[in-house]
Amino acid sequence: MLPELYNTTRRDIPEEKLRDVTSGVLRGEGLEVEEVTAVYCGRDLSRRINREFLQHDYATDTITFRYNEGRLVEGEFYICLDVVEDNARRFGVDFLRELLRVTIHSALHLAGYRDASPGERADMRALEDVYLERLG
Template sequence: MTIEVNNESGTEVDEAEFAALARHVLDAMHVHPRTEVSIMMVTSDVMTDLHVRWMDEPGPTDVLSFPMDELRPGREGDMAGPGLLGDVVLCPDVAAAQARTAGHSMVEEMLLLTTHGILHLLGYDHAEPEEEKEMFALQRNLLLTFLASR
């Protein structure tokens, strides 16, 4: 698996932890080991530009996902083929504000957002209540199993 983590935000983070999380999520979702994914941390200004350009929404957001090959999760013993999964873009400034509201650390929030973003790359969504229930339960399970393994 090729997992590239680029931090252009100016906020110090342990890039290896985000790569390990992505590997955990992709393994758990039975994604081919030769799949590529990129995780990028950016400033509020850069995230605002991306949010306006791609979502037509004002201001910065916490996470954006840009799927490439439209890969989907595999099943145990039936792994999806390799490809370019896409990019997850995080904004530590927005994550820090959300973390304060939620009562946990910025890193925990960013790990949650990374998991969320990867699930979007794999085709999950939360536009409808049933989709939200499925995606958020999976997101929680993946993050908790990752944190328990650390």
């Protein structure tokens, strides 16, 4: 099954590629999509979700929720296109490259990876690089 993708902004994003990336990461981690919803949104929705679920009063690049355990993945993630654009400028990378990286990061969270500690962040960053490299 492919992830469902929603773009709540008027931005043009490569929806099919983002679906393929999400599925590809999960398959690469030995998992399959049972039901995954990907929402590409703006700053207001990201901030609202952060406030409601994580008690952070700011927008972030991604918020991920996994609803089950096991090989079949059920979950959703929200990617804030405004923050992705800000980060692309800050890191001096192309918007699409940063969007792909954050989508990969979200899929890795669905696969069970965490980034709470410096070591976990380094491990996730290395995996992001592996999956980005596969994209070319």
